[in-house]
Amino acid sequence: MTGRIGRLTEIDFDRVPGVLGRIVRERAGDYAGADAAAGPARARALRFHAALTGADLALIAEVKRASPSEGAIAPLNPAQAAQAYQAGGAAAISVLTEPRHFDGNREALRAVVGSVTVPVLRKDFVVHPAMLREAADWGASAALLMVSVLGEAVGEYLPLAHHLGLDALVEVHDEAELDLALAAGAEIIGVNNRDLTTLHIDLSVSPRLIRRARDAGFAGVLVAESGYRTPADLASVRGLADAVLVGTSLAGSGDLARAARELMAR
Numbered sequence: 001m002t003g004r005i006g007r008l009t010e011i012d013f014d015r016v017p018g019v020l021g022r023i024v025r026e027r028a029g030d031y032a033g034a035d036a037a038a039g040p041a042r043a044r045a046l047r048f049h050a051a052l053t054g055a056d057l058a059l060i061a062e063v064k065r066a067s068p069s070e071g072a073i074a075p076l077n078p079a080q081a082a083q084a085y086q087a088g089g090a091a092a093i094s095v096l097t098e099p100r101h102f103d104g105n106r107e108a109l110r111a112v113v114g115s116v117t118v119p120v121l122r123k124d125f126v127v128h129p130a131m132l133r134e135a136a137d138w139g140a141s142a143a144l145l146m147v148s149v150l151g152e153a154v155g156e157y158l159p160l161a162h163h164l165g166l167d168a169l170v171e172v173h174d175e176a177e178l179d180l181a182l183a184a185g186a187e188i189i190g191v192n193n194r195d196l197t198t199l200h201i202d203l204s205v206s207p208r209l210i211r212r213a214r215d216a217g218f219a220g221v222l223v224a225e226s227g228y229r230t231p232a233d234l235a236s237v238r239g240l241a242d243a244v245l246v247g248t249s250l251a252g253s254g255d256l257a258r259a260a261r262e263l264m265a266r
């Protein structure tokens, strides 16, 4: 299939509140006028999906040099950080590519893809189809789609990601967003414990929404995201989630392989 896969609904980013709203409006400005054509279909390897299934609780370790919550975290070399995470048992690597608040960029993603054998997630605030095309061009296996940002349009971005050969981590933070992700046909759902409008973290959000997804008959992959610092923090999602996504506590640890190993130890 070539060209556009249908015309995408225009999204009103002014409706997104707080810190998240500011970031997505900046990203929308960055991509204003970018080419929205999907281009040819690419084969789906489903590597990210496969990496998160089968294990007791898989780790997606994040290359995160800065954030709105913390400011500067650590001046990581992305390739070295990713190699350390892989050595520490990570099943996949998440790389932030947002430049203003997370000190991310394309080079970081490409360097990570070239230095590890595990699949790589492009973690950014996807507001334009070109961002998915870039993710595929740069070698990512998956991209993040946030229901809080895309709203019902997540149902259009999801097939576009798949058309480009990408898995999609569809992120939610409350019941309404989860119901939208399920209706859109998400195969991998991430539940973020962090309220991205206020930056408040509540570790009870993931177990609550993961139970709701399973009760609704969801048979796909469920990922608990944000705020995990100690093995004890993970107790509430062991046996429920397929994977956890961890950034700050690992990135700021000084010994990334050891921190990954110790966090996941039972």
Ligand SMILES: O=C(O)c1ccccc1NCC(=O)[C@H](O)[C@H](O)COP(=O)(O)O
Pocket: 019, 020, 062, 064, 067, 068, 069, 070, 192, 194, 196, 199, 225, 226, 227, 228, 245, 246, 247, 248, 249
């Ligand atoms: O981390 C932030 O401060 C943040 C602020 C605004 C939007 C997104 C933000 N983080 C994105 C993430 O979801 C996390 O990087 C990821 O889940 C890892 O979280 P953590 O382990 O708490 O760093």
